[in-house]
Amino acid sequence: MRQFVCPGCGAANRVPEDRDPALARCGRCKAEVFSGAPLDVDAEALARHLAGTKGAPVLVDVWAPWCGPCRAMAPQFAAAAQRVGAGARFLKLNADESPGLCAQYAVQGVPALLLFLEGRLIARKAGLMSADQIVDWVSLAAAKAAV
Numbered sequence: 001m002r003q004f005v006c007p008g009c010g011a012a013n014r015v016p017e018d019r020d021p022a023l024a025r026c027g028r029c030k031a032e033v034f035s036g037a038p039l040d041v042d043a044e045a046l047a048r049h050l051a052g053t054k055g056a057p058v059l060v061d062v063w064a065p066w067c068g069p070c071r072a073m074a075p076q077f078a079a080a081a082q083r084v085g086a087g088a089r090f091l092k093l094n095a096d097e098s099p100g101l102c103a104q105y106a107v108q109g110v111p112a113l114l115l116f117l118e119g120r121l122i123a124r125k126a127g128l129m130s131a132d133q134i135v136d137w138v139s140l141a142a143a144k145a146a147v
């Protein structure tokens, strides 16, 4: 059973195995559960996604507006999100707005990618990554989730 959080209203939506989550609509507000684009989250929304996403990884791009490499990675991250589709939830967290979370997850610099499975941090990468590298990395974690 996979479960994803609606970007619109924050409701957790269970998706049966025989349904494609990429096509799912929220049972509460009818928004698309996956738009194909990364979602901007604050600390509260991140917590909701970590608690409410089951059976698929959550990948968080920790970035900052003043950071050149972060801006360079943004289109790579977006391209990876489009390719992975509903295989993982792609989120973007502004480090400047969530210093508490950065401390909690020991983020030393940006860009940083944090990979969560079933609410737990399982891997991290620091620095610029290409869309191909991001897709490969997340696919490994997704394969673990499917076991």
Ligand SMILES: [Zn+2]
Residues within 6 Å of the ligand: 006, 007, 008, 009, 010, 011, 026, 027, 028, 029, 030, 031
């Ligand atoms: Zn909704």
